[in-house]
Amino acid sequence: MNGWEIALFAAVAIVLLCQSNWLFADARKHSRIPWFWGLWGLINFPLPLILYWLIVRRAWPFGRGRSRTDGDAGERSGRSG
Numbered sequence: 001m002n003g004w005e006i007a008l009f010a011a012v013a014i015v016l017l018c019q020s021n022w023l024f025a026d027a028r029k030h031s032r033i034p035w036f037w038g039l040w041g042l043i044n045f046p047l048p049l050i051l052y053w054l055i056v057r058r059a060w061p062f063g064r065g066r067s068r069t070d071g072d073a074g075e076r077s078g079r080s081g
Contacts, residue, residue, distance in 0.1 A: 016042055032056045
């Protein structure tokens with residue numbers, strides 16, 4: 001291996017470890033399968049970050065059976081604020 005190949009390998013390893021660490025910590029904070037996200041973040045880039053952002057951080061409606069506007073029950077019940 002040349003010097004640049006070693007540097008590239010080290011950079012990829014650092015990116016994957018940082019991504020995995022962030023995904024695990026954030027998924028644990030949101031109680032959303034931290035081991036799955038952490039392990040998946042170790043083997044792939046950037047798809048786990050994109051899907052994590054769409055599913056967990058943006059509260060994708062399917063999976064929990066609710067939409068993003070479920071917290072506003074006052075409008076649906078006819079009560080005005």
